[in-house]
Amino acid sequence: MYKALLCWRYLRTRFLAFVCIVSVMLGVATLVVVNSVMAGFSTKLKDRFHGLMSDVIVESPSYNGFAMDSDQMMAKIRNSPANEHIAAMTPTIEVFGMIIYEVGANREQITIPVHIVGTDAQGRADIGGFGEYLRQPARSKNPSFDLTPTAMKRWEAFNPRVPILLPPLPLPGQAPDITPPPVEPLKPIGAIPGYGITHYRLTDPVTKITKDVEVLPEGTIFKIVTVGAGKEQIEPVSSNFAVADTIRTEMTEYDARYVYVPLEYLQRLRAMGNRVTHIQLKLKDYSKAALVTAELRKIFPDDYAYQINTWEEKQNSLLAAVEVERGLLNLLLFMIVGVAGFCILAIFSMIVREKTRDIGILKSLGASNRGVMQIFLCYGFLLGLIGSGLGTALGLLITYNINPIEHFLFKMTGVGFDRGVYYFDAIPTKVELMTVFLVNLGAIAIAVAFSVWPALRAAWMRPVQALRYE
Amino acid sequence: MLVASNLVKSYKRNAHVVKVLQGVDLDIQEGEFLSIVGASGSGKSTLLHLLGTLDRPDAGTVSLDRKRIDTLGARERDRLRNSTFGFIFQFYHLLPELTALGNVMMPAMVGHSMFNWWGSRQEARKRATEMLERVGLGHRLNHKPRELSGGEMQRTAIARALVSKPRILFADEPTGNLDAESGEEIVKLLRGMNREQDVTILMVTHNLELVRHSDRVVRMAGGKLEMGFKFAGSGSKLVEKLELAGST
Known part of the structure; x- marks a missing residue:
């Protein structure tokens, strides 16, 4: 009983x-904040990746796409046991190319390398991670590549020309179709480029205020150049598109590189017939992903021509890098708590010295070595417990108010979260209870561990030596 | 009752070995009030520490009721110090964080585990309060040591030493830090306790004025007991001079 009493009184x-409490508190608060912000970033990144990449992807390594009609492929999938786990499925074409547009009075041509995605807007939206990132609210609910009336007017002002389309590439065993494609009535082909393509970022050299300038407003015509499908030789193909909308995923890399165009038009432009390069699958329950990929591999056994992966497998290296970064930060920050531990060691050694006579008195009253040791271990535990409790409270307070704090710091110092890098409007945070618990446990363990040596010194002190201590 | 036989103890100070006790024999009778006098450094406090199991002798034996206690394990020695022995020191050695009552309750707290403490708490508090009232500090129960005078602190220490009804009380220079009047009061109090509670007292002092309250006084010099005197009652009349066994 005396142990608890003295421990509390000393505290x-x-x-x-x-x-000691303050040093533990600061260490824990830092760890909680950093982990919450890292988890926020990591979750947001994962969400975005996942949103952009559907649960399971069947992919062709060839720019010609699968050597099979896409409807036939999807029918095969629907007839397989994997179908019961599939919530939605859509074919897409993903191919590299570039977009060219003109700006300014001199009609200066700007060329940007891009990742072209041919997709059915509604089908892609069903997979998830498409509709919600479109900038026009009406389109988010009902995704399409159609131009709004305002966009139509701007498009008409450009006086567009009719594109010349090549005959489609025959499937294996089929004779080439030599009839030229019908001449289409003049209508705009809508496309949805990323926000980083339609805008560029400008920082005012005087005010240091950053703003986004729109260079491709809706209805603007731009050209996409890519390669046509064909086994013998690669032919460049190009066509004009009109900006129907802009997609903003808040992922710089994607927003600056991705252009979504209608699937059927891209198939015709690239002369692919009804072939595609990707089949995107959304699952009812992502935990069944391994089962679905296994089933799909059974129906498409050629693992080179049909590359079947989950989105996590596709983004493995990037997700792993985020985890490694987080691990490293944790290691470094735990060193801060380690420093707090040494602070406890030094302070405890001083307290033991200061309390030497009390130790002598307790021993003369019959206290055991173990009892004396427990006083100081309990002391260390309490310091760790209170320090980490306060640190958690402080950390959570900072985490939940990180954006106002960042705004304030940015105003005061001019240094802060660079929205140019992340395109996030706010610093994302996610408090993981398990992480907070582990941080607390670690801090308490360090506090107790660093009080072991002073506690042992106190316990081993001979009573006479302690009583005579001046 | 408590017998020391041929006790030898030396300390290392830097490279020098200081021989503090060089073969001390002492027999303390049940209920006796024994004073040990001697100059500073004569080894009287060391003898008291060895008898009270606060330290271990290099050679020789200490026995209580004919059982050796100097070779006991740590747990038994802790138990002896908690219930059979009581200690008071020159500098009172009260725990500064606790009140007078808290200090006096401390031996009971040390002697009980966390679980059985709750059952005996009220009884311990009652005993500690009674003990403080007996040493005249009934009005100072909730005062911290820094709020007490030297005499009051020593009374608190006496109450703490006697609260667990020990058989032997070791008093190491209990008046060394007090003025003559307070010192006299403290020794009188000890004498009273010796008679009322039948507690055996071993007091180390260098104040020759105060030894007249004891039953017997022995003198130490150079790490050995030199001679002893026996007093009749608490008077100052010297009745007998004893040659101590082993003294030269």
Whole structure:
């Protein structure tokens, strides 16, 4: 009983104990904040990747696409046991190319390398991670490549020309179709480029205020150049598109590189017939992903021509990098708590010295070595517990108010979260209870571990030596 | 009752070995009030520490009721110090964070585990309060040591030493830090306790004025007991001079 009493009294009356608590508190608060922000970033990244990439992807390595009609492929999938786990499925074409547009009075041509995605807007939206990122609210609910009336007017002002389309590439065993494609009535082909393509970022050299300038407003015509499908030789193909909308995923890399265009038009432009390069699958329950990929591999056994992966497998290296970064940061920050641990060691050694006579008195009253040791271990535990409790509270307070704090710091110092890098409007945070619990556990363990040596010194002190201590 | 036989103890100070006790024999009778006098450094406090199991002798034996206690394990020694022995020191050695009552309750707290403490708490508090009232500090129960005078602190220490009804009380220079009047009061209090509670007292002092309250006084010099005197009652009349066994 005396152990708990003395431990509590020492805690209440020692200023040095307060110093220990503050050092543990700061370490824990930092860890909680950093972990919450890292988890926020990581979750947001994962969400975005996942949103852009559907649960399971069947992919062709060839720019010609699969050597099979896409409807036939999807029918095969629907007839397989994997179908019961599939919530939605859509074919897409993903191919590299570039977009060219003109700006300014001199009609200066700007060329940007891009990743062209041919997709059915509604089908892609059913997979998820498409509709919600479109900038026009009406389109988010009902995704399409159609131009709005305002966009139509701007498009008409450009006086567009009719594109010349090549005959489609025959499937294996089929004779080439030599009839030229019908001449289409003049109508715009809508496309949805990323926000980083339609805008560029400008920082005012005087005010340092950054703003996004729109260079491709809706209805603007731009040209996409890519390669046509064909086994013998690669032919460049190009066509004009009109900006129907802009997609903003808040992922710089994607927003600056991705252009979504209608699937059927891209198939015709690239002369692919009804072939595609990707089949995107959304599952009812992502935990069944391994089962679905296994089933799909059974129906498409050629693992080179049909590359079947989950989105996590496709983004493995990037997700792993985020985890490694987080691990490293944790290691470094735990060193801060380690420093707090040494602070506890130093302060405890001082307290043991200061309390030497008390130790002698307790031993003369019959206290055991173990009892004396427990006083100081309990002391360390309490310091760790209170320090980490306060640190968690402080950390959560900072985490939940990180954006106002960042705004304030940015105003004061001019240094802050660079929205140019992330395109996030706010710093994302996610408090993971398990991480907070582990941080607390670690801090308490360090506090107790660093009080072991002073506690042992106190316990081993001979009573006479302690009583005579001046 | 408590017998020391041929006790030898030396300390290392830097490279020098200081021989503090060089073969001390002492027999303390049940209920006796024994004073040990001697100059500073004569080894009287060391003898008291060895008898009270606060330290271990290099050679020789300490026995209580004919059982050796100097070779006991740590747990038994802790138990002896908690219930059979009581200690008071020159500098009172009270725990500064606790009140007078808290200090006096401390031996009971040390002697009980966390679980059985709750059952005996009220009884311990009652005994500690009674003990403080007996040493005249009934009005100072909730005062911290820094709020007490030297005499009051020593009374608190006496109450703490006697609260667990020990058989032997070791008093190491209990008046060394007090003025003559307070010192006299403290020794009188000890004498009273010796008679009322039948507690055996071993007091180390260098104040020759105060030894007249004891039953017997022995003198130490150079790490050995030199001679002893026996007093009749608490008077100052010297009745007998004893040659101590082993003294030269």
